[in-house]
Amino acid sequence: MSDKLVLYDLANKRDVTWNPNVWKTRAALNYKGIPYETSWVEYPDVAPKFKALGIPANPEGAFADYTCPCIRLPDGTFIMDSNPIAEKLEALYPEPSMRMENGLWKEMAVVCDGLVFSAGPDFLCPLVNDILREPAGTWFSEDRHKRFGAELPDIEAGMGGEKCWEASKPGLEKLKALLTAHKEGEGPFILGSKPSYGDLIAAGLFASLKRMHAERAEKVLGFDESFGKVLEACEPWLKKVD
Ligand SMILES: N[C@@H](CCC(=O)N[C@@H](CS)C(=O)NCC(=O)O)C(=O)O
CATH class of the missing domain: 1.20.1050.10 (Glutathione S-transferase Yfyf (Class Pi); Chain A, domain 2)
Known part of the structure; x- marks a missing residue:
């Protein structure tokens, strides 16, 4: 597997982002100019694929156990959910800043x-x-x-x-x-x-x-x-x- 960051996005007829949650992460990656590639996942494959990758399920009460966006960092760790993903990207790639400190x-x-x-x-x-x-x-x-x-x-x-x-x-x-x-x-x-x-x-x-x-x-x-x-x-x- 490439050591580039990977963004898992929901596959579709044109394979372009359509989903508001995935857009949060993709726009953050684009804003920071982080090199990444997209792995397109069909809806029914999200849970089996993420499970097979060893990604822990979302906490109880989440919309679904496995969701997009999810990223694989170059060091091989996975993060699911746009909020922790944004915080991690800001910590790992501080410039340009997303000015998250004001909440x-x-x-x-x-x-x-x-x-x-x-x-x-x-x-x-x-x-x-x-x-x-x-x-x-x-x-x-x-x-x-x-x-x-x-x-x-x-x-x-x-x-x-x-x-x-x-x-x-x-x-x-x-x-x-x-x-x-x-x-x-x-x-x-x-x-x-x-x-x-x-x-x-x-x-x-x-x-x-x-x-x-x-x-x-x-x-x-x-x-x-x-x-x-x-x-x-x-x-x-x-x-x-x-
Ligand atoms: N709080 C999560 C929500 C993500 C979410 O709900 N993603 C949906 C698409 S909008 C999903 O992947 N659903 C999988 C499913 O419905 O099984 C985030 O911000 O990342």
């Missing part, structure tokens, strides 16, 4: 994770229809049906559109506040002119929504001008997608 990134992660759930009904069917390959699409539909207690098209019909928008508004307000209330100077980032990890998290969410359904994502991005501005400013770190 705003943790608030951003909570807000963006919440938005993934509230906006989910509008994006789950497009994910299965347009992005995932088979058999991952069928696996995902069945898994989420079990978890959420309804078929994905029924979730979209019952909770999508206006309902989804209303449910997402409080999260979008919080996101706007995070992007606008902490500026230390002029600029599109949380801190104004200096990028930090929270910006990458927000930009990763927007990039993911755009990938899953461009038109529905535009509505989210139109909520406040700070959204498009941070996305545009983070574009250089959203370029390497493989």
Whole structure:
């Protein structure tokens, strides 16, 4: 195996990142200019593959026992979950800094994770229809049906559109506040002119929504001008997608 850092990402028809959690890690790697390669894993293979690699399962209460993102560091150690991955990358590769010391990134992660759930009904069917390959699409539909207690098209019909928008508004307000209330100077980032990890998290969410359904994502991005501005400013770190 190469001694380059490896990013385990969720495979798809075009093998480009579409997932907001993986975007957090990929954008951090791109921002720091860390050399890495991508290992694409199909959804049904995540748990068996990670188990076979000897990766310890996520703690109880996590969304699933094995999740992406996961990285293999050049020294052979694995880290799963975007939060500890970001902290480790910041410690191992301190420059350029992701300015994690103020903790705003943790608030951003909570807000963006919440938005993934509230906006989910509008994006789950497009994910299965347009992005995932088979058999991952069928696996995902069945898994989420079990978890959420309804078929994905029924979730979209019952909770999508206006309902989804209303449910997402409080999260979008919080996101706007995070992007606008902490500026230390002029600029599109949380801190104004200096990028930090929270910006990458927000930009990763927007990039993911755009990938899953461009038109529905535009509505989210139109909520406040700070959204498009941070996305545009983070574009250089959203370029390497493989
Ligand atoms: N808290 C984790 C969440 C990661 C997560 O839930 N990843 C999902 C994709 S969004 C996954 O890999 N799920 C595997 C599965 O559903 O079996 C993180 O931030 O890394």
